[in-house]
Amino acid sequence: MKASRKLEFLYRVLAISIFLIASLVPLSVSAQDVAVGGAKVEVLQAISISSSQALNFGDIYQGVPKAIANSNGTSAGIFSISGESQAGISLFLQLPQYLTLDAGGDQMTVVFGAADASIDSTGAGNPATMAASKGWQNVDPASLPAAVIIGSTGTDVYLGATAIPKANQRPGSYSGEIVLRVDYNGL
């Protein structure tokens, strides 16, 4: 009988110890937790612009204005834009009022009409193949549209204008700068 009570005592001690250990172990495991979240961001491709073809009036005569259409494949000005495909961009053209004689001493008026620009979102790079379905055709270069995107293969701006030489325009080569600025607009 005494032996059985001692055995019972030992069993109880053992049972209480197991209970206490079992109680403590889950507490130490479940009392804390860790989660790993993330921060993420995507940097868009940088915008790149190149003037791939100058607006070229060729040879002209004193007193005879000459227009180059924005659909002229060999003479229209061409700006080629590349960057993040489908990203919205804002375009701004800074246009000259005059072309200047390279040797100096004279200027020639150049005007850009309200339909002298086209924007080709297919990136074809060919003014002669431009169509309304490819973007914006015959728009005002002084106020380019706001919803332009960079096409999957780029976007091009085609530009025409009219040179107006004076009757006594000095012979020689004239030139001027056309600046196109392009910014992502977040659209």
Next chain:
Amino acid sequence: MSPRITLLLVAVLLVTSVADSTAQDFDDRSATARVMTVLSVTATQDLNFGKIFGGVPKVMGNDDDDSSAVFSITGEASAGISVQLTLPEYLSLADGSANMTIVFNNSCCSIDTIGTATPSTVVGGFVDIDPRTSPSGVIVGSGGAANLFLGGKVLPSANQKAGAYSGDIVLSVSYNGT
């Protein structure tokens, strides 16, 4: 000592031994403990800055339902907890070829101790606090849940290499006995 006396002493010792042995008893009182509900935290939404441009910093608030980081905590209702965020200093391209600075100001974190809020609706708990400090008094909500919302700011360089950048945000939570 006579054998009779010796026998008597042995008998006394035996009786004493028996008395000692039988004097032991057991108390039925037992040790008790209640294990609290397991404390769990899950990163349910990443801090997402979306698409950005080189050289143009972008801020994401802690109140943006679609883009703020969200950590969801579950555990014992109304139990006090300690929260500790480990924040990245940079986000990195997957190939490790470029980093971008990310900063967390002293008000870009909110903790919803009601447990039912979204980033844009949090009002109970701790609003616009410093994510680097663990405020005292944070509890699991009465419904057994709490949430932590986090914003931040990325600072891409002007010539930041294009691509997808990411970094880890680690939240550790533990019961603090309050």
